Amino acid sequence: MKAMHPVRATLAAALLFAAAGALAQSGFKKADGVLVDAAGMTVYTFDKDTVGSGKSACNEGCAKMWPPVPVSDERVASPYSVVTRHDGMKQLAYKGKPLYLFAKDGKPGERKGDKVKDVWHVVTD
Numbered sequence: 847m848k849a850m851h852p853v854r855a856t857l858a859a860a861l862l863f864a865a866a867g868a869l870a871q872s873g874f875k876k877a878d879g880v881l882v883d884a885a886g887m888t889v890y891t892f893d894k895d896t897v898g899s900g901k902s903a904c905n906e907g908c909a910k911m912w913p914p915v916p917v918s919d920e921r922v923a924s925p926y927s928v929v930t931r932h933d934g935m936k937q938l939a940y941k942g943k944p945l946y947l948f949a950k951d952g953k954p955g956e957r958k959g960d961k962v963k964d965v966w967h968v969v970t971d
Contacts, residue, residue, distance in 0.1 A: 892904050
């Protein structure tokens with residue numbers, strides 16, 4: 847196997863460290879391959895949300911089953927961003943997609959919302 851050039855190795859390590867720092871800064875982390883919040887609850891994305899649109903397609907009744915992940919501090923680091931919901935609430939987004947919890951996930955690590963109606967998905971990258 848060919849060794850990585852030292853400068854590239856240093857850059858790769860710095861990028862990994864920065865990504866890990868952004869996750870930790872936001873209170874989110876990877877657990878068993880999926881993104882979870884500070885309480886260990888799985889977070890999801892919704893296929894009907896448009897990347898980078900700055901808004902959520904899950905409102906009213908939808909948001910009762912799929913509570914938006916709230917943001918208390920709008921100063922988030924990439925790959926996170928903030929979207930403003932139709933009701934004015936600030937919601938956390940990951941790589942331009944708003945993040946949600948699932949009301950039927952009762953304890954940390956549950957993933958009952960993954961692939962619901964083929965439009966809800968856990969965040970894996």
